[in-house]
Amino acid sequence: MSDITFPFSAIVGQAGLKNALLISAIDPLIGGVLAFGDRGTGKTTTIRALAALLPKVEIADALGEAGSAKLASPPVINLPLGATEDRVIGSVDIEHALIDGEMRFEPGLLASAHGGFLYVDEVNLLDDHLVDILLDVAASGVNRVEREGLSIEHPAKFVLIGSGNPEEGELRPQLLDRFGLSVDVRTSRDLNERVEVVRRRDAFERDKAEFVKTWRRKDLALRRKVEKAKSGLADVKMDDGLLEKCAALCIQLGSDGLRGELSLTRASRALAALSGTGVVTLDHIRLAAPMSLGHRLRKDPLDESDATSRVVRAMDEVLVP
Amino acid sequence: MTVAAAEVPSKGQIETAHDRGRALWKEAELATALALIDPDGLGGLQLRSHASDVRTLWLSELRKLIENTTNLVNLPISVSADRLIGGISLNATLSRGRVVTQKGLLAEANGQILLVRMAERLDLETASAISAALDHGYVQVERDGLSTEDAARFCAILLDEGDQDEHPPEILTERIALQAGLEGIPLGSAGPFRITASDITSARDRLAGVLVPEGLIGPIVHLCARYGLQGIRPALHCLRAAAAFTALAGRNEVEEADVTRTCGLVLGAITAAEPMPPQQSETADQPKDQEPDIEREDQGMPSDGTAFEDMMVEAVEAAQLLNMLSRPRGPNRRRGIGIAGKSGDLTPAKDKGRPAPAQPTGGQRPKRVDLVQTLRAAAPWQKVRRKTSRRDGIHIQSDDLREKRFKRRSQSSVIFVVDASGSAAMNRLAEAKGAVEHLLTDCYSRRDLVSLISFRGTEAELLLSPTRSLVRVRRCLGDLPGGGGTPLASAILLGDAMADRELAKGRSPLLVFLSDGRGNIALDGSAKRTEAASDGEQAARHLKSKEHPVIFFDTARRPGPPSRKLADDLGASYYFLPRVDGEQVSKLVRDRIGRR
Numbered sequence: 001m002s003d004i005t006f007p008f009s010a011i012v013g014q015a016g017l018k019n020a021l022l023i024s025a026i027d028p029l030i031g032g033v034l035a036f037g038d039r040g041t042g043k044t045t046t047i048r049a050l051a052a053l054l055p056k057v058e059i060a061d062a063l064g065e066a067g068s069a070k071l072a073s074p075p076v077i078n079l080p081l082g083a084t085e086d087r088v089i090g091s092v093d094i095e096h097a098l099i100d101g102e103m104r105f106e107p108g109l110l111a112s113a114h115g116g117f118l119y120v121d122e123v124n125l126l127d128d129h130l131v132d133i134l135l136d137v138a139a140s141g142v143n144r145v146e147r148e149g150l151s152i153e154h155p156a157k158f159v160l161i162g163s164g165n166p167e168e169g170e171l172r173p174q175l176l177d178r179f180g181l182s183v184d185v186r187t188s189r190d191l192n193e194r195v196e197v198v199r200r201r202d203a204f205e206r207d208k209a210e211f212v213k214t215w216r217r218k219d220l221a222l223r224r225k226v227e228k229a230k231s232g233l234a235d236v237k238m239d240d241g242l243l244e245k246c247a248a249l250c251i252q253l254g255s256d257g258l259r260g261e262l263s264l265t266r267a268s269r270a271l272a273a274l275s276g277t278g279v280v281t282l283d284h285i286r287l288a289a290p291m292s293l294g295h296r297l298r299k300d301p302l303d304e305s306d307a308t309s310r311v312v313r314a315m316d317e318v319l320v321p
Numbered sequence: 322m323t324v325a326a327a328e329v330p331s332k333g334q335i336e337t338a339h340d341r342g343r344a345l346w347k348e349a350e351l352a353t354a355l356a357l358i359d360p361d362g363l364g365g366l367q368l369r370s371h372a373s374d375v376r377t378l379w380l381s382e383l384r385k386l387i388e389n390t391t392n393l394v395n396l397p398i399s400v401s402a403d404r405l406i407g408g409i410s411l412n413a414t415l416s417r418g419r420v421v422t423q424k425g426l427l428a429e430a431n432g433q434i435l436l437v438r439m440a441e442r443l444d445l446e447t448a449s450a451i452s453a454a455l456d457h458g459y460v461q462v463e464r465d466g467l468s469t470e471d472a473a474r475f476c477a478i479l480l481d482e483g484d485q486d487e488h489p490p491e492i493l494t495e496r497i498a499l500q501a502g503l504e505g506i507p508l509g510s511a512g513p514f515r516i517t518a519s520d521i522t523s524a525r526d527r528l529a530g531v532l533v534p535e536g537l538i539g540p541i542v543h544l545c546a547r548y549g550l551q552g553i554r555p556a557l558h559c560l561r562a563a564a565a566f567t568a569l570a571g572r573n574e575v576e577e578a579d580v581t582r583t584c585g586l587v588l589g590a591i592t593a594a595e596p597m598p599p600q601q602s603e604t605a606d607q608p609k610d611q612e613p614d615i616e617r618e619d620q621g622m623p624s625d626g627t628a629f630e631d632m633m634v635e636a637v638e639a640a641q642l643l644n645m646l647s648r649p650r651g652p653n654r655r656r657g658i659g660i661a662g663k664s665g666d667l668t669p670a671k672d673k674g675r676p677a678p679a680q681p682t683g684g685q686r687p688k689r690v691d692l693v694q695t696l697r698a699a700a701p702w703q704k705v706r707r708k709t710s711r712r713d714g715i716h717i718q719s720d721d722l723r724e725k726r727f728k729r730r731s732q733s734s735v736i737f738v739v740d741a742s743g744s745a746a747m748n749r750l751a752e753a754k755g756a757v758e759h760l761l762t763d764c765y766s767r768r769d770l771v772s773l774i775s776f777r778g779t780e781a782e783l784l785l786s787p788t789r790s791l792v793r794v795r796r797c798l799g800d801l802p803g804g805g806g807t808p809l810a811s812a813i814l815l816g817d818a819m820a821d822r823e824l825a826k827g828r829s830p831l832l833v834f835l836s837d838g839r840g841n842i843a844l845d846g847s848a849k850r851t852e853a854a855s856d857g858e859q860a861a862r863h864l865k866s867k868e869h870p871v872i873f874f875d876t877a878r879r880p881g882p883p884s885r886k887l888a889d890d891l892g893a894s895y896y897f898l899p900r901v902d903g904e905q906v907s908k909l910v911r912d913r914i915g916r917r
Contacts, residue, residue, distance in 0.1 A: 003457055003459070038551045039491070039495050039551050039552045039554070040551060040552020040555075041551070041553075042552075044456065078461060080406075080453060080460075080463055082405070082450055083463035083464065084464045086693075087463035088463070092466075094466045094693065094696050094697060095419060095420040098696060098699070098715055100703075100704070109463060121453065122492070125449055149701070165492070166791075166792045168790065169788075169789040169790055170789065170790060187551045187552055191543060191546055194542050195539050195542045195543075198542050201553060205362065
């Protein structure tokens with residue numbers, strides 16, 4: 001992405017989305033983030049801003065030799081809607097094949113995203129067959145290419161990030177469930193906050209370089225914090241009593257399968273690591289629950305209350321100290 | 322023009338029509354100029370108008386404004402993804418013997434104007450590609466072995482010829498700040514623009530230096546909130562439009578008057594009638610979110626700005642009124658039977674839809690060559706062939722040829738036409754809504770669309786335009802009125818028009834009627850039984866002649882001849898269903914879609 005992106009720390013409000021993205025940066029195994037919501041709430045802006053915060057990690061080239069890992073910033077790869085299948089999974093390098101008559105594999109976006117993030121804007125508009133491929137690879141961490149006489153397999157571990165507006169169409173439940181975290185992004189109802197959003201956006205668009213410079217220090221501080229949280233994640237303590245509470249919450253909500261519970265505990269741990277204390281508290285679970293469980297509730301055409309408020313109701317009953 | 326031709330009007334009427342026309346034309350002129358001054362900030366212009374002499378005049382005035390500086394790049398709505406985004410150039414690749422890429426239209430429009438005629442017919446995929454280019458200023462190409470970014474900054478001009486129910490996809494229009502309409506402008510009221518090409522050039526040069534006082538931001542954001550607008554784009558667009566106007570006026574600092582002059586162009590067409598009173602929207606009742614990382618900046622309350630807000634409201638109201646007057650009249654609502662609409666356009670898109678795997682053609686000449694697959698098939702043989710023929714370049718033989726094939730778009734569009742008249746109306750509507758929701762919750766993977774037309778009183782009404790969004794269903798079908806007469810003929814015609822439109826978009830329409838089949842309101846809205854019956858019959862036969870698939874659920878208490886006959890006239894499958902049940906309806910509809 002060649003354009004200057006809006007600084008993460010300059011984003012006003014949107015606590016849920018920002019937390020979810022930070023969690024995925026701290027613990028890539030969380031299983032991806034979905035941001036669904038209103039128009040013009042800056043979903044894309046926030047997601048693109050994440051790239052600047054990602055601490056360097058050991059990444060091996062997806063197609064390289066084992067042990068070729070080097071320290072680098074994780075790639076953040078954008079998958080545009082018009083992408084064709086051959087560019088997503090990789091294919092024969094046509095030019096090379098035509099000139100030298102040799103079949104050589106040209107890696108696709110899945111290979112580029114290895115060790116980093118794959119972002120799909122308007123994910124609900126993506127062709128179904130591409131969605132299936134993404135899901136399959138995201139879950140297995142391996143991309144198998146069997147086409148045009150090629151037979152190749154390479155690792156493709158990435159965090160899938162999707163965004164979209166439900167007014168253009170819902171997401172299939174199978175896809176929804178595969179995302180570790182899902183955030184409902186709404187237009188803020190706090191007017192001062194909205195004014196500030198417009199003010200900063202306006203300043204950014206007038207002079208991007210200058211604006212980014214002003215926020216550089218804060219972005220760097222946040223990046224160090226993420227770095228620290230990442231290295232401290234393994235040592236985060238979570239009380240057995242709290243684990244039980246998480247389980248009880250999932251049962252109360254009737255969320256399907258184990259995935260929800262797993263996401264909830266992972267996300268709570270990441271938040272505890274981010275807070276610097278290294279100990280999970282009820283507050284972390286409260287922050288993590290709506291984004292871990294909200295999208296796994298059974299759709300009930302008769303219950304019109306939104307998922308987040310259903311989770312909040314259940315939390316009020318279950319999550320008492 | 323129409324008013325004058327219809328009757329001998331009083332002097333007052335001529336003046337009003339003329340004045341109104343002049344006002345509309347002036348607004349269109351200003352909107353056009355602003356779009357050209359700041360395409361990056363404003364995205365462009367949505368111009369609502371049917372093709373007309375006035376629009377032709379507008380186009381030639383637009384050309385004068387951009388003479389020698391900018392080109393118009395026409396984007397046909399049926400554009401294929403590789404022409405839109407970019408891909409491999411067939412001719413060049415074959416003649417030069419190496420892969421030659423070709424830029425897409427979006428990249429060709431870089432620094433130019435992207436002109437989209439019949440923008441209301443744009444499909445979501447094309448619209449979202451344009452939106453992405455507007456957002457980022459470049460187009461990301463990941464196609465056919467090609468991976469690149471091409472600059473694509475342009476001013477998008479959408480010529481929107483839709484009637485009330487037809488709009489370009491919102492994903493695109495929300496990024497386009499300016500709105501204007503030409504409908505209802507007498508040709509005599511339109512004339513050469515007063516703004517000139519050199520005005521535009523000097524305004525562009527000045528724009529970067531135009532200062533926007535921070536105090537203006539608060540009241541604009543407040544106003545947008547009072548109109549219930551989502552997101553921050555409308556407020557940003559108001560700011561940018563005012564700044565462009567200030568530059569046009571040759572000044573360097575935006576004043577309140579600049580905002581009031583231009584906010585109507587941005588908000589007039591996207592707002593509902595009245596704003597909420599200021600106090601109500603001031604309450605920030607949302608619980609403060611806990612943010613672990615971002616501390617709140619200390620910020621003063623925005624200036625009071627009440628008088629300024631009032632002036633903006635006035636400006637928006639004036640724009641709303643103008644906008645209403647210039648809204649194209651729906652040709653479908655009351656049109657007589659037998660008058661074909663845009664019948665020439667009603668062929669389903671055969672060469673669109675999702676590409677299916679390319680196939681060898683067995684040496685036959687293919688209809689559309691899939692170049693990339695053909696090259697891939699030929700690639701391994703190049704060395705050998707070059708050796709044997711001792712000729713450079715790419716060697717392609719007939720058995721390498723691969724044909725481009727498209728899966729027929731399997732997307733169905735289910736159109737419910739629901740009788741909301743009489744006493745059972747509420748129940749029928751509620752169950753129809755239930756059926757819509759069931760279809761949408763169960764059919765994700767199919768990506769079917771559902772729309773709903775209800776009929777009661779004097780004419781049918783489109784309550785829900787085709788959607789697959791539960792959110793929209795709930796918003797549009799919140800509470801539905803019922804009772805009154807049964808304008809069956811009007812409902813059939815509206816359903817027919819809807820089915821035509823969906824077909825033209827490449828979808829397969831399915832009409833689902835829920836009614837007792839006893840129409841009693843004629844097409845002209847009168848309650849004459851004989852005319853109502855004959856109108857209904859004619860409408861039904863007209864629909865049958867189109868061969869759209871139709872299901873008729875008879876909701877009468879007993880299966881009676883009227884509804885049987887109607888189902889026959891419609892060419893519909895008939896089901897007797899005295900107790901309408903949403904789940905059952907949805908199941909039958911789904912079975913029907915599944916069979917296709």
